[in-house]
Every structure is written in structure tokens, then in C-alpha cells.
Amino acid sequence: MRVDVVTIFGEYLQPLSLSLIGRAREEGLLDLRVRDLREHTHDRHRTVDDTPYGGGAGMLMRPEPWGEALDAVLADPPGDARPEGPVLLVPSPAGEVFRQATAVELAAEPWLVFACGRYEGIDARVVEHYASRGVRVREVSLGDYVLNGGEVAVLVIVEAVARLLPGVVGNAASVEEESHAAAHSGLLEHPAYTKPATWRGLDVPAVLTSGHHGLVARWRRDEALRRTARRRPDIVAALDAARCDAADLRV
Numbered sequence: 001m002r003v004d005v006v007t008i009f010g011e012y013l014q015p016l017s018l019s020l021i022g023r024a025r026e027e028g029l030l031d032l033r034v035r036d037l038r039e040h041t042h043d044r045h046r047t048v049d050d051t052p053y054g055g056g057a058g059m060l061m062r063p064e065p066w067g068e069a070l071d072a073v074l075a076d077p078p079g080d081a082r083p084e085g086p087v088l089l090v091p092s093p094a095g096e097v098f099r100q101a102t103a104v105e106l107a108a109e110p111w112l113v114f115a116c117g118r119y120e121g122i123d124a125r126v127v128e129h130y131a132s133r134g135v136r137v138r139e140v141s142l143g144d145y146v147l148n149g150g151e152v153a154v155l156v157i158v159e160a161v162a163r164l165l166p167g168v169v170g171n172a173a174s175v176e177e178e179s180h181a182a183a184h185s186g187l188l189e190h191p192a193y194t195k196p197a198t199w200r201g202l203d204v205p206a207v208l209t210s211g212h213h214g215l216v217a218r219w220r221r222d223e224a225l226r227r228t229a230r231r232r233p234d235i236v237a238a239l240d241a242a243r244c245d246a247a248d249l250r251v
């Protein structure tokens with residue numbers, strides 16, 4: 001997978017050189033390229049922002065540098081790029097919420113491009129322009145809160161996506177057993193335990209040391225349902241709704 005990130009703060013992305021993602025880059029599973037937006041400015045101060053039309057607090061990122069920067073990225077596709085080009089992801093608190101299902105969807109793409117806004121964001125015409133050119137543009141949000149820019153969201157999204165690529169996580173099966181995995185209906189993961197069997201007077205649940213795989217599986221499923229119902233009733237409600245829809249289809 002090729003990932004291009006356009007930003008004015010490339011150093012924010014240094015954590016993507018560490019651990020599993022760093023190793024994936026060394027092994028050629030992930031080709032991450034960080035590009036400096038300021039290289040596409042032409043004034044002495046390398047200006048990337050200006051005041052918003054209509055007034056309002058803060059500054060907006062100007063469209064011209066973004067147009068030059070994204071044109072340069074799009075003119076340099078990877079060999080396995082799809083005919084429709086990359087998915088252009090713009091982190092924004094006003095975007096669609098990024099979920100595990102989004103990560104799974106994006107992990108199937110050969111090429112992702114991130115546009116990292118700063119200040120009060122990017123002139124809206126940048127998204128409008130590339131969408132009108134047929135680029136698959138998606139504004140994505142990590143959640144209902146505001147960051148100072150898109151770079152932190154890129155760290156999260158790249159890690160969530162790249163870890164799903166074959167060969168990145170040592171034990172591929174473990175990805176299937178995690179919270180929000182489709183294989184477990186998107187439930188939260190059950191509690192997990194390792195040695196010692198007793199720690200500060202707390203015992204590992206006896207079923208987990210029983211050697212009875214069927215009982216262990218049942219306990220884990222029950223605990224996942226219990227934890228999900230307690231912490232994320234919205235996930236349970238969505239599952240119930242999906243089952244109702246499916247039942248309606250079977251009538």
C-alpha cells in the first residue's frame with residue numbers, strides 16, 4: 001500500500017517509523033511518503049493561510065498550495081493504483097466517523113492520500129475541485145472532538161489500516177478476535193488474562209484453566225456481550241436492528 005501525506009508538520013508523523021508500522025515500511029508492505037505543503041508556496045514567507053471570507057475567527061488554508069501539492073501527488077501514482085485513483089482522505093471534525101469497518105474498507109485500497117488541514121481547515125473548494133474531477137474524497141473524523149490539525153488523525157488511521165495488511169501483524173488471526181472485528185459482530189473484546197493464575201488475591205476465571213474449549217468459547221462470547229451491553233449499548237442496538245432487518249428479509 002502506498003500512502004501519501006501532505007502536511008506542514010511532517011515531523012508529527014515520525015511515530016509511523018516505529019514498531020510494526022515502521023517494520024512494515026522497511027519490509028515494503030507500506031510505502032509512506034510525507035510531502036511538505038510549503039514546497040508549493042511561492043512567496044518569501046511560504047504562506048499557506050489567509051483570513052476567511054465572511055469573517056470569523058482564525059485562518060483558513062489557501063487553495064492554491066493545496067491544488068499544486070495534490071496535483072503533484074496525483075501525477076505520481078503507484079504501479080498498482082486503481083483506474084479511479086486514490087482515496088483522498090481529509091481528517092476533519094465535520095467528517096464521517098472513522099470506524100473499524102472504515103479501516104477494513106481502506107485496507108483494500110492500494111493508494112491512500114491524506115490532506116492534513118491546520119488552522120480552521122482547508123478552503124472548501126479543494127475538496128469540491130477534486131471530487132468534481134472524480135477523485136474519491138472522504139472527510140473523516142476520529143470522533144466528536146477537535147484536534148489542532150489532521151496529522152494526529154493520520155497517525156491513528158494509518159495504524160488502524162496498515163495493521164490489517166497481510167504480513168504486518170504477526171498473528172493475522174488475532175486481528176479477527178479484537179474489539180469491533182466483523183468476525184465477532186463488532187462486539188467489544190472479552191477480558192483477557194495471563195500468568196500468574198493468582199495475582200494480589202485475584203484469580204483467573206476458572207473456566208479459562210478448565211481445558212474445556214467449548215466452555216471457554218461460550219464464556220468469552222458471554223463476556224463480550226456483557227461488556228458491550230454495559231459500555232456500548234449503541235453497538236448492541238445496531239446488532240438487534242440488523243437482526244430484525246434480516247428476520248424481515250426471511251419472512
Ligand SMILES: NC(=O)c1ccno1
Nearest residue numbers: 092093141142146147
Ligand atoms: N475529530 C477529528 O478527527 C479531527 C480532525 C481534525 N480535527 O479534528
